[in-house]
Amino acid sequence: DIQMTQSPASLSASLGETVTIECRASEDIYNGLAWYQQKPGKSPQLLIYNANSLHTGVPSRFSGSGSGTQYSLKINSLQSEDVASYFCQQYYDYWTFGGGTKLELK
Amino acid sequence: EVQLVESGGGLVQPGASLKLSCVASGFTFSDYWMSWVRQTPGKTMEWIGDIKYDGSYTNYAPSLKNRFTISRDNAKSTLYLQMSNVRSEDTATYYCTRGMDAWGQGASVTVSS
Numbered sequence: 001d002i003q004m005t006q007s008p009a010s011l012s013a014s015l016g017e018t019v020t021i022e023c024r025a026s027e028d029i030y031n032g033l034a035w036y037q038q039k040p041g042k043s044p045q046l047l048i049y050n051a052n053s054l055h056t057g058v059p060s061r062f063s064g065s066g067s068g069t070q071y072s073l074k075i076n077s078l079q080s081e082d083v084a085s086y087f088c089q090q091y092y093d094y095w096t097f098g099g100g101t102k103l104e105l106k
Numbered sequence: 107e108v109q110l111v112e113s114g115g116g117l118v119q120p121g122a123s124l125k126l127s128c129v130a131s132g133f134t135f136s137d138y139w140m141s142w143v144r145q146t147p148g149k150t151m152e153w154i155g156d157i158k159y160d161g162s163y164t165n166y167a168p169s170l171k172n173r174f175t176i177s178r179d180n181a182k183s184t185l186y187l188q189m190s191n192v193r194s195e196d197t198a199t200y201y202c203t204r205g206m207d208a209w210g211q212g213a214s215v216t217v218s219s
Contacts, residue, residue, distance in 0.1 A: 043212055045209075046207050089151075094165060095143070096153065097153070100149050100150075
């Protein structure tokens, strides 16, 4: 099984700040990496797929990068509506998820 | 609009069986692989498995394949998850998904005596 290690587990940031969340795979996943946003009581919403492709309708302040085993999600100019939990997911070999990052406003 | 609506969750005793359903609308259900994912109360996400568009092939997480069965009825645009011999660690919200881009609202399952 491919393990996904996501960091940090929680993050506090100010409006307008840039935040970065990272995910490390236990082996090369060849950009088979997605990022999701989940708000309380809601289902996950796809943000990024193929490591760096923005899903339809997702604001351009979200971006993904990385390759091999290391990937990251960047949120530029943090907005209040970005307060949520974020998950990475590998889909190179079935699906496994990172442990999540809870993003709060400072 | 793509919609996935799960049902069948609730409180169930350890060792019992439970069948979840997911009714799809807004797209041609029979064209897509479908998946089940669960999220524990501690927010850990776990892929359960998936099923080919025609129902001829399934994949499962190794830890669950002996107790969980995924099936579908394309005529009813419905996906199913049969859970058997449930345990307390199966307590979670269960989501059906169409690939990665569409998730249902989730069905809550609590396993407790």
